[in-house]
Amino acid sequence: MLKFKRFLVTSLSLVMLLSLVLLGGVGAAQQASDVQEFALIHDFTVSAGDFKANTVTLPETVTVEQGKLVSIFNVTADPDTTHDPIFISSTSDGMNPVFDVRTVSGPQSQTGLPGAFRVEPGKVTIIEFTPDQTGTFFITHVLHGHSIVGKLIVK
Ligand SMILES: [Cu+2]
Numbered sequence: 001m002l003k004f005k006r007f008l009v010t011s012l013s014l015v016m017l018l019s020l021v022l023l024g025g026v027g028a029a030q031q032a033s034d035v036q037e038f039a040l041i042h043d044f045t046v047s048a049g050d051f052k053a054n055t056v057t058l059p060e061t062v063t064v065e066q067g068k069l070v071s072i073f074n075v076t077a078d079p080d081t082t083h084d085p086i087f088i089s090s091t092s093d094g095m096n097p098v099f100d101v102r103t104v105s106g107p108q109s110q111t112g113l114p115g116a117f118r119v120e121p122g123k124v125t126i127i128e129f130t131p132d133q134t135g136t137f138f139i140t141h142v143l144h145g146h147s148i149v150g151k152l153i154v155k
Contacts, residue, residue: 036070038062040139040150042086042119044078055083055141057150062139066131066154074106074117074125085109085116087140088129088152094140099129 041058058077064070076083086109090096097115106125109116119125131154139150 034068036064036068037073038064038070039073039075042074042076042078042083042141042149044076044081044083044146055146055149057139059150061151061153063153063155064131066134069128069130071104071126071128074119074127075123076119076121079121082118082120083141083144084118085111085113085143086119086149087113087115087117087138087143089138089140090135092138092140092142092148094138094142098133098137099131101127101129104128 038059040062042055043058044055062072074086087094087097088099088101090098097113099115101115101117103109103117104126106123107118107120109118117125117127131152134154137152137154138148139152141147141149
């Protein structure tokens, strides 16, 4: 009985501690509300072995506000394929990178191209940028040899 009581007290303490941590987390997130955070899954769907198959992102469209820092956590759903380079481009061919995209955590692009980022299986690549113009932009793997992907809308 004493053991059970101790277990109960310990469990309750843990729950309270967890609540405090979670509430603290929420508070911190509210303080950092100027950061627009998104998780982006790059899903490479091979159709009949064609490497030029479509890649999609989930969600397919990300909508952000101009002038506010954007932070995107990128992962790939494909267990084998590393994507590099990925660009956010004003054109769907990926040739016009915008917003000075930086990789702040995870694998860096090995292409050396400005604005390029890399997504590897089993790793999280965090990119940051501040959109300085409105419009529709393309999150593209075109230079990696397969076609479109996601859209970024800046309002
Ligand atoms: Cu790719």
